[in-house]
Amino acid sequence: GEDVEQSLFLSVREGDSSVINCTYTDSSSTYLYWYKQEPGAGLQLLTYIFSNMDMKQDQRLTVLLNKKDKHLSLRIADTQTGDSAIYFCAESIGYQLIWGAGTKLIIKP
Amino acid sequence: DVKVTQSSRYLVKRTGEKVFLECVQDMDHENMFWYRQDPGLGLRLIYFSYDVKMKEKGDIPEGYSVSREKKERFSLILESASTNQTSMYLCASRQSGANEQFFGPGTRLTVL
Secondary structure (H helix, E strand, O other): OOOOOOOEEEEEEOOOEEEEEEEEEEEEEEEEEEEOOOOOOEEEEEEEEEEEOOOOEOEEEEEEEOOOOOEEEEEEOOOHHHHHHOEEEEEOOOOEEEEOOOEEEEEOO | OOEEEEOEEEEEEOOOOEEEHHHHHOOOOOOEEEEEEEOEEEEEEEEEOOOOOOEEOOOHHHHHHHEEEEEEEEEEEEOOOOOOHOOOEEEEEEEEEEEEOOOOOEEEEEEE
8 A cells, every 4th residue: 555654753953954754655646745743733734746846945945856766855954943843744646645654853952 | 824723622531422523624625634643653544525515434434433514614523432542633624636735733632
């Protein structure tokens, strides 16, 4: 079946870049997503990429998609304390989303 | 701004009780979803509804039912709550065919 995998934790120093990785199994995904969940809040869409693209940049965020390896990454430049959150990767299969377990980003001062 | 609201942020119930979780969205979205979120497991889809009175089972429907009598409201029902249903429950809505799902703040349910 479909599966999306992410590391559970990532720790970075404030000001460094964070790279959160995700692998997925279903090659028929049309879109891949990154959602952010701040403590005590629901999820919020951060960015998404269409499956025929290999990169998308939006201010401090860069999404890289390697469709051959089914690997998606989210790079956050100049990581700030406000970036502390859980980041979820998801792939779309029809009208459903298949979710990863989420990566908790921990910022060290 | 799209707003998805959930009836309670925190709920404590006893084993065997019937539990209703309500979700309301104000953007006339066709699709609505109920997920549960558990540490290390991410979000798992319980049920979704692609329109009024329409529902489809997700990955983990056992022990749950849903109701969608009006477009803006999607209810999740636990007929007889059990301790393994202690979790965070997230509701989401989406315009049919659109990319983004909009989430409510979640209901943290504890079943004692």
